[in-house]
Amino acid sequence: MDLIIKNGTIVTAKDTYAADVGIKDGKVVLIGNDLRHSEAETIDASGKLILPGAIDANTHLGMPLNNTQSADDCASGTYAAACGGTTTIFDYVIQQPGESMMETIRKRSELFEKESYIDYSFNVSLTKVTPEILKEFKEAVDFGINQFKVFMIYSKEHLMTDDGTFVKAMLLAKELGARMAVHAENPYIINMHTEEFLAEGKGHPWYHYQSRQEYVETEAVKRAVYWATSFNTPLYIPHLACKEGLDEISRARNEGYDILAETCPHYLYFTNEVYKYEGSQNYVCSPPIKGPESQDALWDGIKRGDISIVATDHCPFQSHEKAAGLEDYTKIPNGVMGIENMYPYMLSEANKGRLSFNKVVEVCSSNPAHLFGCAPQKGTIAIGSDADLVVYDPEKTFVVKPEKMHSNVDHTIWDGVEFSGYPIKTFSRGKLIYDNEKFVGEKGWGQFLKREPLS
Ligand code: DUC
Ligand code: ZN
Ligand code: ZN
Numbered sequence: 001m002d003l004i005i006k007n008g009t010i011v012t013a014k015d016t017y018a019a020d021v022g023i024k025d026g027k028v029v030l031i032g033n034d035l036r037h038s039e040a041e042t043i044d045a046s047g048k049l050i051l052p053g054a055i056d057a058n059t060h061l062g063m064p065l066n067n068t069q070s071a072d073d074c075a076s077g078t079y080a081a082a083c084g085g086t087t088t089i090f091d092y093v094i095q096q097p098g099e100s101m102m103e104t105i106r107k108r109s110e111l112f113e114k115e116s117y118i119d120y121s122f123n124v125s126l127t128k129v130t131p132e133i134l135k136e137f138k139e140a141v142d143f144g145i146n147q148f149k150v151f152m153i154y155s156k157e158h159l160m161t162d163d164g165t166f167v168k169a170m171l172l173a174k175e176l177g178a179r180m181a182v183h184a185e186n187p188y189i190i191n192m193h194t195e196e197f198l199a200e201g202k203g204h205p206w207y208h209y210q211s212r213q214e215y216v217e218t219e220a221v222k223r224a225v226y227w228a229t230s231f232n233t234p235l236y237i238p239h240l241a242c243k244e245g246l247d248e249i250s251r252a253r254n255e256g257y258d259i260l261a262e263t264c265p266h267y268l269y270f271t272n273e274v275y276k277y278e279g280s281q282n283y284v285c286s287p288p289i290k291g292p293e294s295q296d297a298l299w300d301g302i303k304r305g306d307i308s309i310v311a312t313d314h315c316p317f318q319s320h321e322k323a324a325g326l327e328d329y330t331k332i333p334n335g336v337m338g339i340e341n342m343y344p345y346m347l348s349e350a351n352k353g354r355l356s357f358n359k360v361v362e363v364c365s366s367n368p369a370h371l372f373g374c375a376p377q378k379g380t381i382a383i384g385s386d387a388d389l390v391v392y393d394p395e396k397t398f399v400v401k402p403e404k405m406h407s408n409v410d411h412t413i414w415d416g417v418e419f420s421g422y423p424i425k426t427f428s429r430g431k432l433i434y435d436n437e438k439f440v441g442e443k444g445w446g447q448f449l450k451r452e453p454l455s
Contacts, residue, residue, distance in 0.1 A: 008045030053087025177453025
């Protein structure tokens with residue numbers, strides 16, 4: 001063994017128990033009591049929890065949008081992730097016009113190989129689902145990608161996929177061992193409200209929410225679920241933010257359909273009140289953060305297992321970019337931050353007793369791994385698994401401040417939020433990369449994670 005983490009309490013999705021963890025060559029090789037090895041470095045984790053590193057299944061690093069790009073690139077995003085106990089990300093590759101899907105994926109891979117501080121794999125956001133793109137699904141699955149996302153929103157010329165093409169893609173994905181994801185909001189109702197609001201001079205971010213209220217998302221989720229159940233195909237609803245959409249997903253799941261939902265920390269902590277703030281910053285994202293009824297329902301959905309994954313949808317933009325649309329919310333690049341805050345926030349809720357630590361590990365780590373084809377390499381602490389580990393101090397209090405965050409963005413929606421308990425060490429494949437508020441990782445350390453086709 002080269003490393004032993006001693007005297008901690010191991011928490012996985014299923015178990016909580018006191019044991020030492022022995023690591024060799026980046027893998028967990030022994031779990032037991034009183035492990036010793038003369039040449040191994042030993043870390044004492046008395047009073048601490050040892051958790052699998054989080055997997056953030058929804059990130060947008062360096063994503064082009066509104067003539068700019070999201071503030072965190074691969075390097076700063078994965079750096080920040082590690083400081084919050086996240087050891088793997090599934091980043092969205094955006095299909096580029098005039099380029100084959102595989103070309104875009106390969107370029108992205110080359111970049112991540114050089115820049116990433118933690119392990120990574122990819123999902124693909126499809127911007128135009130042509131027959132040629134569908135032909136490339138197989139190659140992408142062979143490459144290690146098993147989720148493709150389409151959009152119900154935006155215009156026919158840009159991004160939006162019609163229902164027929166969506167169903168075609170779902171059937172094909174199922175055949176190949178992949179899962180379609182859909183950005184579910186109704187574009188026609190958004191446009192109807194937006195035209196009206198802007199004509200009346202109502203451009204404040206509050207009207208972003210008003211134009212995309214609960215029913216806008218609910219209808220689209222219901223439609224996506226309807227097609228998935230009618231054709232009996234798997235479906236993934238990322239960034240779910242509304243109660244009635246969740247009700248529909250729960251109903252379909254109870255009938256045995258393979259429908260998965262993901263929600264995000266910002267939907268669990270904040271409400272649509274954030275859009276009423278006056279000031280230069282705003283937290284416009286899509287789907288927007290909803291009212292308290294939806295927030296309560298999302299928490300219930302996590303507890304009863306109808307929300308399988310919590311992931312960040314991390315897509316931050318600088319204050320001046322956000323401020324450019326204060327008079328016209330349609331000009332605001334959509335997205336909020338959270339890559340460093342997800343695990344600390346969810347674990348803090350567990351520390352305060354809202355849910356179990358096991359449940360947090362399940363939705364933030366083990367479910368992303370086993371539902372997307374990379375378990376048990378990732379998502380658990382077991383012999384043979386990657387030693388992606390977090391040492392968590394339940395006694396440490398941490399108050400978020402932008403200057404304490406490691407992201408390349410000048411503000412944070414999490415500003416001032418106090419966490420009870422905090423990650424104090426992060427290991428990526430046995431290598432210490434974050435140590436007591438100091439990043440000690442290495443650019444290019446991160447490896448591509450090939451995700452297996454789904455059965
Ligand atoms: N929503 C956002 O607000 N930003 C990026 C992607 C998404 O779905
Ligand atoms: Zn989306
Ligand atoms: Zn996303």
